[in-house]
Amino acid sequence: MSEYNPCLDCGACCAYFRVSFFWGECQSSGGVVPDDLVVQINPTRVAMIGTDAKPSRCISLEGEVGKQVGCSIYANRSSPCREFDASWVNGVHNPSCDDARAAYGLPPLTPPGANEPHWPDDGDDGAKVA
Template sequence: MLSQVIAQDACTSCGACCAFFRVSFYWAEGEIMPNDVVEDLSPVYSCMKGTNQKNPRCVMLSGEIGQQVSCTMYEQRSSSCKEVQAGDSQCLKARSAHGLIPLIEIDIPHPVNDEDYDQVV
């Protein structure tokens, strides 16, 4: 649970993947998205506008990479967007390209000697 919260926070302050990869998907996925955010790649594939260029950046990404970002169509994002997970190899590749430190999973030890003490909440 804690790892999930950290991962979610990392994504909303990062956005490196949205400004590093071409976000391509099967053309039918683009049919549920607004026309002005989808670009045709081939008869079979489409991509998010802004991601099929030398310096990609999805047109739906709002904010500053590595500071505070959001996807302005998060609920309608493509399957390829959903595939990248915080801390996976694609995430780390994009973070490195933007000069951001890698995300690593850490185990937070639970205290073993506080059973008889009141908790400060």
């Protein structure tokens, strides 16, 4: 069984940020990103179609943000997508993840174990004895 991936229930970053990168990542330049999914934004950079203006939504995002999503080119995604981690992946907070989630009314992700009570419930009245 694989570990839970909060990104598959979110997708907010794919529908909030501009995804721009060096044109050399495109297939016609030897990269992996399909050429027909990008738009030129300056002489050296391209952006995923749909992320070059607001409101933003990447052409490769499938599904409903905040419900169930996926990337139609996941194996061939650009470097900004490969480098963007959900908050608390490997124990690192990502405020940009929080910002994108907030734009869609989603709560920020919490560190693993953060939703667990600090003290185990031992059935007493809550008083702790040292």
